[in-house]
Amino acid sequence: MSEVVTGLKAPRFKTPGRQAPAVGRGAIDDHAGPPLPVLPPTLPAVIALVADKLQQVEDHCRRNLRSQYRAIDELGVYLADGGGKRVRPILLLLAARMCGYRGDRDVLFASVFEFIHTATLVHDDVIDEADVRRGRGSLNARWGNGLTVLLGDYLYIKSMNMALEADDLRVIKILADITLRMIEGELIADRRRADINLTEQEHLDIVRRKTAYLFSGCTEVAGVLAGADEGRVRALGEYGVCLGMAFQLIDDLLDFTADPHVLGKPVASDLKEGKLTLPVIHLLQRGDPRDRALVQAVLDERDFRSVSRDTLVGRLREAGTLDRTREIAVDFARQARAALEPFDPSPARTALELLPDFVVNRQY
Numbered sequence: 001m002s003e004v005v006t007g008l009k010a011p012r013f014k015t016p017g018r019q020a021p022a023v024g025r026g027a028i029d030d031h032a033g034p035p036l037p038v039l040p041p042t043l044p045a046v047i048a049l050v051a052d053k054l055q056q057v058e059d060h061c062r063r064n065l066r067s068q069y070r071a072i073d074e075l076g077v078y079l080a081d082g083g084g085k086r087v088r089p090i091l092l093l094l095a096a097r098m099c100g101y102r103g104d105r106d107v108l109f110a111s112v113f114e115f116i117h118t119a120t121l122v123h124d125d126v127i128d129e130a131d132v133r134r135g136r137g138s139l140n141a142r143w144g145n146g147l148t149v150l151l152g153d154y155l156y157i158k159s160m161n162m163a164l165e166a167d168d169l170r171v172i173k174i175l176a177d178i179t180l181r182m183i184e185g186e187l188i189a190d191r192r193r194a195d196i197n198l199t200e201q202e203h204l205d206i207v208r209r210k211t212a213y214l215f216s217g218c219t220e221v222a223g224v225l226a227g228a229d230e231g232r233v234r235a236l237g238e239y240g241v242c243l244g245m246a247f248q249l250i251d252d253l254l255d256f257t258a259d260p261h262v263l264g265k266p267v268a269s270d271l272k273e274g275k276l277t278l279p280v281i282h283l284l285q286r287g288d289p290r291d292r293a294l295v296q297a298v299l300d301e302r303d304f305r306s307v308s309r310d311t312l313v314g315r316l317r318e319a320g321t322l323d324r325t326r327e328i329a330v331d332f333a334r335q336a337r338a339a340l341e342p343f344d345p346s347p348a349r350t351a352l353e354l355l356p357d358f359v360v361n362r363q364y
Contacts, residue, residue: 046351046358050093053107057089060111064162075139075151079118082136085364087247088113091355092218095236098340098348099226105166109221112163112175117214119155120182122148127190128273132266171221178217185209194274194299196292200281204245212244235342239352242336247359249329252277253322254364256313262364268309271298278328282321291315326360333360 047054065076089110096106124130125138126145132138140148156179163175189206192198219240223233255270256279270277276284276295283291294315297307304312316322333356343349 046094046354047090049097049347049351050090053093053110054086054089056104056107057086057093057110057114060107061114064111064115064158071147072151072154075143075147078139078142079122082133084114086114087355087359088117088214088218091215091240091243091352092222094348094352094355095219095222095239096225098343098346098352099223099228099232099236101222101226103225105168105225106222108162108166109171109225110218112159113214113218113221115155115159115162116175116179116182119152119159120186120210120214122152122155123186126152127186128275130269130273168224170224174217174220174224178213181209181213189275192276194276196276196284196296196299198276198281200278200285203276203278203281207245207248208241211248212241215244215247216240232342235339239336239339242332242339243356243359246329246332246336246356249278249325249332250360250362252279253325253329254362256316256322258363266309268298268304268312271295271312272302272304274299274302278325279316279321282324283316283319286319291319329360333357 062080065080067073067076092110092113093106121133122139125133126140126148129140130138131141138148139151160172160175163172185206185208189210192202192206216237217240219236220233223236228236252270255277256268258267260266266272271280280295284295294307294312298304298312336356337353340349340352
């Protein structure tokens with residue numbers, strides 16, 4: 001995995017010697033000291049508070065992707081070098097800091113969540129028959145479906161094995177519940193693949209299961225580690241769900257609007273793979289039979305032969321469905337920020353308030 005904090009010159013934040021009341025077991029004072037400077041909503045600004053721990057997560061993931069078995073080790077190194085935004089580990093580390101956690105289990109569980117996320121990507125590429133992931137050949141394109149599926153299974157089991165090191169049944173239950181919901185989401189999504197009658201609510205339910213619940217797990221586990229009360233753990237879960245929804249809806253949007261070289265895959269890949277996302281669903285809801293025929297042609301051909309990508313994206317722009325998708329994502333981002341109200345002002349809370357801005361304004 002890429003050296004995400006190399007060259008990062010963002011300031012560190014230190015609290016004075018006085019102690020505030022503890023939030024829970026293992027709590028520290030993160031509510032004193034200078035406020036987080038007003039910075040553009042970029043990822044480096046957000047991760048400044050947890051840069052050191054994020055590097056520990058990176059190192060921990062790399063170590064656990066190595067194996068004495070050549071096949072696993074080769075694929076593990078390839079995965080590690082693939083990079084990624086590391087939003088989920090950042091989310092857990094910041095939430096733990098906001099709750100006053102002191103210890104090293106946040107690094108362990110941030111690594112666990114990254115492993116679970118990576119396992120879903122590996123399996124997704126097989127299901128979608130994807131050739132490219134993050135600008136490189138996907139694992140299945142290079143090593144075949146059989147080995148790739150087994151590696152995804154290995155990553156799931158490895159993540160649970162890592163989690164067991166902490167011997168915390170409450171956290172294990174959260175991880176098990178999330179994994180179950182994610183797999184349910186995959187099953188529902190695959191059953192509704194290329195279904196032109198998929199509704200907005202059905203799509204949002206799939207997004208919630210496949211993406212948002214994993215975000216929620218990151219923030220909930222952070223609260224559990226810090227010994228936060230049930231109300232705050234629920235608030236953290238709500239923040240994670242809303243942030244995850246915003247994140248995936250922007251992904252839906254970027255599939256049509258991003259530079260393919262920056263995005264790491266061709267434009268409109270989702271529809272070509274049979275996935276109806278919110279911009280397309282909103283287009284179909286307008287009821288124009290010409291739009292329906294256009295979308296159906298891409299679904300039937302699994303390619304842009306009789307319909308060009310530019311034609312499809314042009315229709316989405318004209319119909320305003322790209323803007324509508326962004327508005328819904330921005331609303332979820334607003335709800336995420338509102339969920340942080342029970343927490344005292346602190347640099348970590350400010351960073352978490354900035355994270356939705358990064359999510360909705362990112363270009364990759």
